[in-house]
Amino acid sequence: xxxxxxxxxxxxxxxxxxxxxxxxxxxxxxxxxxxxxxxxxxxxxxxxxxxxxxxxxxxxxxxxxxxxxxxxxxxxxxxxxxxxxxxxxxxxxxxxxxxxxxxxxxxxxxxxxxxxxxxxxxxxxxxxxxxxxxxxxxxxxxxxxxxxxxxxxxxxxxxxxxxxxxxxxxxxxxxxxxxxxxxxxxxxxxxxxxxxxxxxxxxxxxxxxxxxxxxxxxxxxxxxxxxxxxxxxxxxxxxxxxxxxxxxxxxxxxxxxxxxxxxxxxxxxxxxxxxxxxxxxxxxxxxxxxxxxxxxxxxxxxxxxxxxxxxxxxxxxxxxxxxxxxxxxxxxxxxxxxxxxxxxxxxxxxxxxxxxxxxxxxxxxxxxxxxxxxxxxxxxxxxxxx
Amino acid sequence: xxxxxxxxxxxxxxxxxxxxxxxxxxxxxxxxxxxxxxxxxxxxxxxxxxxxxxxxxxxxxxxxxxxxxxxxxxxxxxxxxxxxxxxxxxxxxxxxxxxxxxxxxxxxxxxxxxxxxxxxxxxxxxxxxxxxxxxxxxxxxxxxxxxxxxxxxxxxxxxxxxxxxxxxxxxxxxxxxxxxxxxxxxxxxxxxxxxxxxxxxxxxxxxxxxxxxxxxxxxxxxxxx
Numbered sequence: 001x002x003x004x005x006x007x008x009x010x011x012x013x014x015x016x017x018x019x020x021x022x023x024x025x026x027x028x029x030x031x032x033x034x035x036x037x038x039x040x041x042x043x044x045x046x047x048x049x050x051x052x053x054x055x056x057x058x059x060x061x062x063x064x065x066x067x068x069x070x071x072x073x074x075x076x077x078x079x080x081x082x083x084x085x086x087x088x089x090x091x092x093x094x095x096x097x098x099x100x101x102x103x104x105x106x107x108x109x110x111x112x113x114x115x116x117x118x119x120x121x122x123x124x125x126x127x128x129x130x131x132x133x134x135x136x137x138x139x140x141x142x143x144x145x146x147x148x149x150x151x152x153x154x155x156x157x158x159x160x161x162x163x164x165x166x167x168x169x170x171x172x173x174x175x176x177x178x179x180x181x182x183x184x185x186x187x188x189x190x191x192x193x194x195x196x197x198x199x200x201x202x203x204x205x206x207x208x209x210x211x212x213x214x215x216x217x218x219x220x221x222x223x224x225x226x227x228x229x230x231x232x233x234x235x236x237x238x239x240x241x242x243x244x245x246x247x248x249x250x251x252x253x254x255x256x257x258x259x260x261x262x263x264x265x266x267x268x269x270x271x272x273x274x275x276x277x278x279x280x281x282x283x284x285x286x287x288x289x290x291x292x293x294x295x296x297x298x299x300x301x302x303x304x305x306x307x308x309x310x311x312x313x314x315x316x317x318x319x320x321x322x323x324x325x326x327x328x329x330x331x332x333x334x335x336x337x338x339x340x341x342x343x344x345x346x347x348x349x350x351x352x353x354x355x356x357x358x359x360x361x362x363x364x365x366x367x368x369x370x371x372x373x374x375x376x377x378x379x380x381x382x383x384x385x386x
Numbered sequence: 387x388x389x390x391x392x393x394x395x396x397x398x399x400x401x402x403x404x405x406x407x408x409x410x411x412x413x414x415x416x417x418x419x420x421x422x423x424x425x426x427x428x429x430x431x432x433x434x435x436x437x438x439x440x441x442x443x444x445x446x447x448x449x450x451x452x453x454x455x456x457x458x459x460x461x462x463x464x465x466x467x468x469x470x471x472x473x474x475x476x477x478x479x480x481x482x483x484x485x486x487x488x489x490x491x492x493x494x495x496x497x498x499x500x501x502x503x504x505x506x507x508x509x510x511x512x513x514x515x516x517x518x519x520x521x522x523x524x525x526x527x528x529x530x531x532x533x534x535x536x537x538x539x540x541x542x543x544x545x546x547x548x549x550x551x552x553x554x555x556x557x558x559x560x561x562x563x564x565x566x567x568x569x570x571x572x573x574x575x576x577x578x579x580x581x582x583x584x585x586x587x588x589x590x591x592x593x594x595x596x597x598x599x600x601x602x603x604x605x606x607x608x609x610x611x
Contacts, residue, residue: 003498009486291482294443295496295543296471298464378443382478 003301007308010281018313021277025317025361026324028270029354033325034332035263036350039256044177051215053113055244056208056225059235065204066234068191071106073228074208079221081213084109087187087206091154091163093144100140101179102154103206104187113211116174117182123148123169131189135169139180152183159190161197176345210238267357274365278310282369289373290381302373310366311359318358322351390550390583391417391440396449396459398435398606409435411606413449419550422577422584424597431603433587434555440585441553442470454550471499475544475582479556481536483528483543489515490524493542500547514542518572534565541572545582552576554586558593570596 011018056074058064065087075083087104107128111119119127119135127133134152146152146167154163165185173180187205194202212221222238229236239247282289289302325346333344376384398410410432417423417440425433438444439451442458451459454473461469483492493514497507515521518538528536537557544552554573558566574596576582588594602609 005491006484006487013486287482288484291478291484292495293467294441294470294476296467296499298467379438382482 003304004308007305007312010285010305011309011312014281017277017280021274021313022317022320024273025270025314025358026321028266029318029321029358030325030328031266032263032357033322033346033350033354034329035259035266036353037329037344037346039259039263040347040350041344042256049240049242049245050116051240051242052212052218053241054210054212054218054222054225054238055241056210056236056238057206057244059226059237062207064234065206066208066236068203068205070208070229070234070236071205074210074225077221077224077228079213079217080210082109082112082211084113084209084211085187085205085207086110086184086209087190087204088158089154089156089185089190090158091156093152093154093183098144100137100181100183102183103185104190105184106205107184107186107188110184110209111171113209116178117171118174119169119171126168130166130168131186131192132165133168134165134183134185135171136167136183137180138170138172140183141167141170143181159194161193163190209241267361271361271364274310274314274361275368277313278306278365278369279372281309282306282373286373286376286381286384289376290378290384293378293381299374303370306370306373307363307366310369311362314358314362314365318355318361321358322354325351325354389416390419390421390454391415391585392450392452393436393440394450394452396436396439396446396451398432398439398444399447409606410439410446413606413608415601415608417583417585419583420577420581421599422574422597423586423599423601424594425585425587425601425603426589426591426594427603430605432606433603436603437553437555437585437587441474441476441551442466471496471547473549473551475547475549475552477537477540477544477552477554477557479559481528481533481540481560483536483539485528488525488527489520489531489539489542492528492539493546496543496547510546511542514546515539517545518542532565533561534568537561537565537569538572541569541576545576545580550583552582552584554584556587556589558588558590566590566593 056066056070058066068085071083071085074080084106086106089102089104091102092098093100093102111117111124117135117137123135127135136146136152140146148167148170150167152165152167154165156163165183171180191202210221210225212218218240222240225238226236289305292302292305329344329346393413393415396410396413397408399406399408401407413436425436427433435444439446440453442453442461446459449459450457456469456473458466458469483489484495487495490511493511494507497510500507502510512521512524515524518541520535520538520542523531523535523539526535528539531539537560541557552573557573558569561569570593573584573586577584584597586593586597594600
């Protein structure tokens, strides 16, 4: 036998209490992992933004369109490599819960400015050639089992009616945090139909995506673009893609902050639960600690016994919680509307944080019982009635 | 015989809030090596306190206690813990075995503080348990043993490190007459055959008859044999 064996035996002395505490820590770690994953995924779109891309939108609000005619004017500004645009289409694919981004885009330039959307030359050529074609992200293709040549029908809401598209390309995300759930189709296809059905809405785009040569000049170029359209009926606001995306994320800032806060509150609560377990355990063993001290066991040994027991429980709960985080996060992804999150994965830093939190809980929960056990004199320990 | 324990002018007081409660008053006593001393007296007379001071689990308020050449009244907590591990075996009224450990593991506990190898520890534990007649109960947990057997495991734990001094606080206080007799016989054997110096606190005059020497305490004073 050694002291480690005594630690393990002590940990399992009250099986129900230990099991409930381990389950509590496990649930806390899973909740922490899930909340942190949502927060990370939410913020990762900002990290994925390219440094050499600017976004120009209507100055009043993103929801107001800009004239198509701005494209050539913007392109003429020094330092701009390419200009593309996109328009939020909305619509429903089969079921309103099937959520993914659908954009009417400039088919000629979109893949030149969005280089992280990787598509073969043949598929790009086919897409450009056919007016009612579309390109979808690989994750959409996998999720809905769509192949090249298949038809996709959208039920329009912002642009009412039945919209039929033929899939001519499937792009692959270049990076882990690149959105692989977009559906892109010809802006001209939509615009031509609007000329017939709703002429007042033609010639409008949602926002311009501008590729610049030198990211260091983004402020200067943004100023030039906005200056170009100052005092016009559609003034612009140009900012880096990162700032533009940050604006979206900030809109949900309160929820994200609350989730962040909650993830740490959960850790705090479970720390109290484990501390309570350890205080009860140490209190029940007051007499045993007195015996051990009498036999010659030092303060170091007593600290080891209590800290060890606390760590065993915390690590078991943390370990099982982390092991279960992957399937639970996977299940959560399935439960939310399809495509709600463009990508959803547990970051290694989340696991490191969760395990560190479990370790910290183990240490902190043992401080008070250790202090009490060390402070209690041997003679008082023998008199203790638990 | 040489004096193993020398208690010189020892007083002990406890404090309850600001009130000083004297428990032992200027006690002086010598215990010779190989002696079996019984301390008797009514409840609150200070006999357990005196035993605790001699065993190094409490410190005197005044005076000096020298055991086996070491002045233990001046030792720090850590040094005192080491000294106890090397010099004293403890036998308690309520056995104080660790319930999650087997008889073998309970007896092995003090040896975990030594540098003995696993096989050496096993040998010593088996010897101690065989000596108390529990060689066939090594894997039993305390709850699987009778009171008398538990006390014998506690005695095995007390002697496994071969200490010079055994202290026993009411070792038969929680046992029936037959079991108590067995424990006393065992303690006499440890004293006679293995020359262990034993100090035993007891209320029981019959138990005290096992000792060579008897000392009475009353209200913190030694009142003679």
